[in-house]
Amino acid sequence: MDANLAIRLENIHKQYGTKVAVDDLELSVPRATICGLLGPNGAGKTTTIRVMLDIIGADSGSVELLGQPPTPEARDRIGYLPEERGLYPKMKVLELLEFLGELKGTPRRVGRQRARRWLERLELDDWADKKVQDLSRGMQQKVQFIGTVLHEPELLILDEPFSGLDPLNVDLLKEIVLEEKSRGATVLLSTHNMDQAERLCERVVMIKEARKVLDGRLAEIKREAWLAGQRRVLLGMEGGAGLLDDHSLIASVEDRGVCFAVALQEGVEPQQLLEAALAAGAIVHHFQVSEPSLHEIFVGRARE
Amino acid sequence: MSKLIAVIRREYLVRVRTRWFIVITIVAPLLMIGAMAIPLALMVRESDRVVSISVVDESGQLLQELLATEEFVEGRLRYVPPPGGEPEMVVEALRRQVLEGYLSGFLYIAADALEAGGIEYWGRDVGPTLVNATLEPATTTAVRRFQARTLGLEPSAVAQLTREVKVAAYRIAEEGVAREEGQSATVAHILALMIYMVVLLYGAMMLRAAVAEKASKTIEIILSSVRPWQLMLGKTLGVGAVGLTQVGIWLAVAGLLLLYAAGAQSFAGVEFMQNLPVGADTALLFLGLFLAGYFLYGGLYASVGAIASSEQEAAQLQLPVTLLVIIPLLIIPIVLESPTSNASVVLSWIPFFTPVLFMARYALGVVEVWEIPLIFTLQIVTILCVAWVGGRIYRVGLLMTGKRPTLPELVRWIRHG
Numbered sequence: 001m002d003a004n005l006a007i008r009l010e011n012i013h014k015q016y017g018t019k020v021a022v023d024d025l026e027l028s029v030p031r032a033t034i035c036g037l038l039g040p041n042g043a044g045k046t047t048t049i050r051v052m053l054d055i056i057g058a059d060s061g062s063v064e065l066l067g068q069p070p071t072p073e074a075r076d077r078i079g080y081l082p083e084e085r086g087l088y089p090k091m092k093v094l095e096l097l098e099f100l101g102e103l104k105g106t107p108r109r110v111g112r113q114r115a116r117r118w119l120e121r122l123e124l125d126d127w128a129d130k131k132v133q134d135l136s137r138g139m140q141q142k143v144q145f146i147g148t149v150l151h152e153p154e155l156l157i158l159d160e161p162f163s164g165l166d167p168l169n170v171d172l173l174k175e176i177v178l179e180e181k182s183r184g185a186t187v188l189l190s191t192h193n194m195d196q197a198e199r200l201c202e203r204v205v206m207i208k209e210a211r212k213v214l215d216g217r218l219a220e221i222k223r224e225a226w227l228a229g230q231r232r233v234l235l236g237m238e239g240g241a242g243l244l245d246d247h248s249l250i251a252s253v254e255d256r257g258v259c260f261a262v263a264l265q266e267g268v269e270p271q272q273l274l275e276a277a278l279a280a281g282a283i284v285h286h287f288q289v290s291e292p293s294l295h296e297i298f299v300g301r302a303r304e
Numbered sequence: 305m306s307k308l309i310a311v312i313r314r315e316y317l318v319r320v321r322t323r324w325f326i327v328i329t330i331v332a333p334l335l336m337i338g339a340m341a342i343p344l345a346l347m348v349r350e351s352d353r354v355v356s357i358s359v360v361d362e363s364g365q366l367l368q369e370l371l372a373t374e375e376f377v378e379g380r381l382r383y384v385p386p387p388g389g390e391p392e393m394v395v396e397a398l399r400r401q402v403l404e405g406y407l408s409g410f411l412y413i414a415a416d417a418l419e420a421g422g423i424e425y426w427g428r429d430v431g432p433t434l435v436n437a438t439l440e441p442a443t444t445t446a447v448r449r450f451q452a453r454t455l456g457l458e459p460s461a462v463a464q465l466t467r468e469v470k471v472a473a474y475r476i477a478e479e480g481v482a483r484e485e486g487q488s489a490t491v492a493h494i495l496a497l498m499i500y501m502v503v504l505l506y507g508a509m510m511l512r513a514a515v516a517e518k519a520s521k522t523i524e525i526i527l528s529s530v531r532p533w534q535l536m537l538g539k540t541l542g543v544g545a546v547g548l549t550q551v552g553i554w555l556a557v558a559g560l561l562l563l564y565a566a567g568a569q570s571f572a573g574v575e576f577m578q579n580l581p582v583g584a585d586t587a588l589l590f591l592g593l594f595l596a597g598y599f600l601y602g603g604l605y606a607s608v609g610a611i612a613s614s615e616q617e618a619a620q621l622q623l624p625v626t627l628l629v630i631i632p633l634l635i636i637p638i639v640l641e642s643p644t645s646n647a648s649v650v651l652s653w654i655p656f657f658t659p660v661l662f663m664a665r666y667a668l669g670v671v672e673v674w675e676i677p678l679i680f681t682l683q684i685v686t687i688l689c690v691a692w693v694g695g696r697i698y699r700v701g702l703l704m705t706g707k708r709p710t711l712p713e714l715v716r717w718i719r720h721g
Contacts, residue, residue, distance in 0.1 A: 055527045055702065072531075080528040086521025090318060102310035103529035147525065 003067040004029045006155050006186035007052065012061035020049040022058070023210040029188060029203065034181050036218075037190040038294075040302050044210045045190050046083060048302055049157055053080055066154055076164035078103045079153035080097075081162045083190070085144055089133035093124070093143055095148060096132060104151035111150060118146040122172065138165055145173060147182060156180060159190045169189075174200060194295040204294070206301060213301050218294070225292040225300075231264040232290045233273055240282025250272055259286050308538050315513060315542025328505075337469050337561075338500070355380045356426070357435060358398050360409040362391060363417050367487050369446035370411075373496035375438055386410065402428060411439070418447065439467065472507045489640050492658060492667035495590060496636050498665045502594055504629050506547040507601035508622070513539045514609025516699070523702050532699040540602055547598055548591075553585055589666055589676075596683040597659030601629060603690035610694070610701035611709060621708075632660035643670040653679055691719055 005151055007029040014022040022044045022262035029035045034272045039045050042095040051058045054070040065074045087096060094115055119125045122142045127135060135143065141164060148156065158177070160169045177178055177200060182194030191197050197204060204221060206214035214221060230251070244253050244260065249268050263272060319325055320581050326646060361367040375381045382409060387397050395658050401407045409427020417423055425435060445466050452462040517523040517535070604625045612618035635657065639648045652661035656680050667672050700717040701709070708718065 050524075052701075053528045055524065075528060078528070080525065082524035084521050084524060086523075087523075088318070088516070088520050088522060091314075099310060099314050100525065100529075103307055103526065106305065144525075224655075 004028065005020055005064070006066055007188065009052065010049055012048070012063070012064045013059045014051055015057070015059055020210045022051065025212055027187060027205060027212070027215070028297070031186050032181060032184050033202050034177065034187040034189060034200050036197040036204040038197060038298060039186055039205055039206070039207035040269055043207045045207055048207065049159060049190065053078065053157070077152070077153055078155045078157060079148040079151065081145060081148040081158045081161055085141055087144060088130045089131070089139055091132055092129050093119070093132060093135070094162055095130040097143070097147055101150045101200065102148035106151045114150055115146065118150065122146065129237065138169060141165060142270050154185055156187045158187065160192070161189070162191070162193065162196055162269065194293065198294040206298065208302060211227040221297065222291055225297045231268065231270055232264065233262045233270050234259045234286060234288040234290055235273065235277065235284070235288025236260070237277055237282040237284045240277050240280040242281065243277055243280045246276065249276060292300060309537025310534060311333060312539065312542040312639055314372045315539050316545050319509065319543065319546045324631045326548070327552070329550055331555055333557055340597045354382050355408045355492060356384050357408055358386045358397065359413065360386055360391065360394055360410060361413045362415040363413050365418065365450060366413050366446050373442045373445045375442040380438060381442065384693060398682070399426070402426070409678045411443070418450070430557065461684060481519065488668050492640060492664040495586070495638065495667045496664040499590065499597060502547065502551055502635050503597035503601050503659055504626070506543060506598050507625070507629070509546065510540065510543050510602035511605035511609045511618050511622055513543050513617060514606040515552065515615055515692045518613050518702065519615055527702065531566045533695055536606060536695060536698050537594065540606070542600065542662050543602065544595070544598055547594070551591070551594060562691050586667060591662065593659040593663050593679065596680065599687045600683065600690060601625065603687065603694045604628070607694035607697045610698040611714070617708070628656050632657040635661060636664055639664050640668070655682050658683060
């Protein structure tokens with residue numbers, strides 16, 4: 001037992017017939033962090049989450065959530081937004097939220113007050129007494145999100161929370177996720193959107209073909225990828241003709257209008273390119289060493 | 305526990321608040337009353353109706369006797385003299401009158417009718433109430449009286465000889481209350497049909513309830529908060545409470561109506577209403593059998609719902625269960641005919657048939673006291689078996705969508721679920 005960990009999985013193994021869905025997975029997520037759970041389709045993310053929440057049983061291994069096994073009491077401290085969205089279509093929004101709160105042990109009256117506040121925050125207060133089926137998909141998704149956070153969970157497991165929302169709502173939800181974190185909640189964020197993961201997560205875990213292939217702090221992962229990979233530079237300059245054709249320095253160039261996106265040859269440091277540009281008499285007005293994006297790291301790992 | 309109550313509450317409210325619930329609550333008893341009242345009203349009208357018939361008497365000897373029978377004297381049959389002329393012409397004329405609606409029909413008494421005993425009736429309505437219960441007694445009496453008189457008997461002796469003997473049938477019931485045969489059979493039939501109706505109604509409701517989470521894709525959220533058994537138990541109790549509410553309303557309304565009927569003497573002219581043999585004991589057994597039948601069939605329907613991934617699919621899959629409900633409906637006539645036969649008794653013990661058939665036998669008053677604990681024990685054991693199997697199917701089936709399981713897969717679910 002480790003009370004500092006929000007999630008601890010050990011040797012989780014789950015098989016459907018002959019297909020291995022999760023293969024000997026270990027996972028530790030410290031409290032009060034946002035951790036990305038990444039991986040291509042069918043990698044085993046959803047199964048991992050379901051095992052974690054004891055919706056399905058693992059063949060072997062142990063699960064610890066918030067420092068205890070996934071008992072009903074522990075599950076009441078968790079909010080889960082599944083990827084497959086769904087709400088009872090015939091229920092009124094407010095009643096549905098009360099019900100979802102009750103299922104997590106929140107008394108109905110408390111749930112009702114909190115639901116009203118949340119509906120206001122997410123600009124749905126006019127819809128409180130409407131039936132779910134009268135709401136647009138985006139609105140339903142927001143209602144479902146409220147259902148996930150209504151009982152003020154200590155651990156939030158969000159599966160693709162932003163998909164299908166317009167940019168304004170994406171920003172709104174992101175803001176709320178960050179607030180939840182500063183409230184002390186831990187967030188496990190499963191997503192395919194690398195941009196969002198990169199902006200929100202301090203840690204990432206990547207699963208591929210039922211196995212973990214990446215796990216750690218995002219900054220360290222990026223640094224490692226940067227050290228191991230090709231250098232990329234954004235270079236904006238006047239003059240210096242001929243420099244870009246120097247294949248001893250440059251592997252490839254892409255003209256982006258204002259600057260050139262330059263990939264350097266292996267072993268060449270950005271500093272060398274800058275020196276060469278100045279030597280060639282160019283006036284450099286933009287020089288930026290680009291970090292490897294999570295997207296590149298993900299694609300690289302997924303293709304391995 | 306509070307979660308279970310939350311599930312029960314949701315399942316209950318979501319159904320009781322629908323327009324459907326209100327409509328069914330009001331319409332079903334109206335239909336039931338209609339189903340009871342229409343044949344009754346028809347019977348009453350039938351017996352009050354005056355049937356105008358003509359008589360062609362080629363023997364020339366029976367007409368006087370016939371007109372002196374009580375059927376004609378009391379006015380249930382009204383005599384219309386036939387037109388004169390040749391017999392064929394008369395028959396043809398009467399035929400036309402019947403077709404045109406001036407006459408209900410006519411009796412044709414052949415010249416040798418007294419020796420051969422053959423009398424014909426030609427008419428639009430040749431139903432048993434008219435032919436067997438009215439015309440036959442009338443003609444029989446007429447023939448007997450004529451023959452008795454030709455033997456030279458005194459008119460009083462003739463009356464003695466030809467007096468009809470009525471046999472009133474009473475069934476011996478356990479409580480020592482004798483009930484008239486026809487009534488208790490009707491009541492038994494109605495109660496059995498009602499049990500069938502409510503079990504089917506709420507069983508099918510359970511089918512839709514079981515598939516609701518899969519159809520609305522809420523199952524994962526729900527299962528991250530409650531256990532499958534809590535969900536299924538909550539649903540069963542919630543839908544059952546809906547059924548109890550509705551049946552309770554119906555029984556209360558029926559009780560009030562009966563009180564009113566008993567109180568209103570003018571209305572009590574209809575003998576049927578006067579001494580309906582539905583006591584509190586019958587109502588109690590009705591509730592018990594309804595609950596048992598609901599849990600039994602609700603469990604079966606829920607298992608079917610768990611296999612399906614949409615309401616449409618569930619509707620297709622429910623057929624075997626619905627057939628099982630219909631079988632006792634087909635057996636009811638056998639039980640009504642001979643409720644004490646071994647076949648009837650044993651059939652009414654078979655758990656899947658008990659709610660309908662035992663209800664019928666009880667209403668007929670042929671149930672032994674020791675049978676009641678026996679059948680309820682059988683019911684409970686079967687319900688537990690169904691719940692065990694259904695629970696396993698439900699647990700595995702909940703997260704399965706898309707592909708419908710094959711039979712071997714289903715067996716695997718039950719064994720490992």
